Amino acid sequence: MPSNVFGKALQCCCTSPVTGFYRDGYCRTGPDDVGLHTVCALVIAEFLHFSKSRGNDLITLHPEYGFPGLKPGDKWCLCVRRWAEAFEASVAPKVCLEATHISALEFIDLEDLKQHAAE
Numbered sequence: 001m002p003s004n005v006f007g008k009a010l011q012c013c014c015t016s017p018v019t020g021f022y023r024d025g026y027c028r029t030g031p032d033d034v035g036l037h038t039v040c041a042l043v044i045a046e047f048l049h050f051s052k053s054r055g056n057d058l059i060t061l062h063p064e065y066g067f068p069g070l071k072p073g074d075k076w077c078l079c080v081r082r083w084a085e086a087f088e089a090s091v092a093p094k095v096c097l098e099a100t101h102i103s104a105l106e107f108i109d110l111e112d113l114k115q116h117a118a119e
Contacts, residue, residue, distance in 0.1 A: 002028045003102040005110055013040035013099040014075035017068045027077035027101050035079040039108075040099035042118045045072045046091040051082060075099075080107045087112060094118035 002010045015025040021037040022028065029038050041047070048059050048070060058076070061069035070076055075096060084107055086092040095116045104113070 002026075004098050005100050005102055005105055005113060006097065007102065008098070010101060011096075011098040013077050013096060017070070017074060017076075019075065019077045021077065023066075027099055029101060029103060036081065036103065036107075037077040038080045038101035038104040039078045039083040040096040041076055041078045041083060041093040042096065043070050043072060043074050043076055043078075044091075044093045047086050047093045048072070050086055050089060050091045054082070054085070056082065080104045084108050087116070092116055 004010045010026055010028060012025045013019050013027050018025055020026045020028065021033040027038050027040045029036055043058070051058050058070045061067065083092055087108070095113050096118050097113060098119070100113065
């Protein structure tokens with residue numbers, strides 16, 4: 001099992017809705033994950049609208065892709081760069097640190113993540 005930002009075993013982010021690049025509930029990454037879906041976030045309305053304004057609509061249901069559409073309070077594995085962009089825009093959602101992949105630290109400072117900790 002990959003490590004989280006604390007160097008411990010990565011915890012499951014969410015299975016309802018099922019998240020993660022590999023749709024296994026974990027914010028793990030691999031060579032095919034060009035978006036680096038490594039941040040386990042508790043999404044908020046401000047972030048969802050911000051993401052939509054940037055071309056990534058996470059709100060709308062897409063049954064053809066098995067995507068339920070997200071609502072505030074859902075947990076979801078976000079692309080690390082989108083979370084960082086939202087952080088800069090002051091609309092970053094809370095983060096579940098134990099379920100956030102250690103590679104997120106290549107793009108985001110641990111202290112910034114801790115300030116947005118959901119736990």
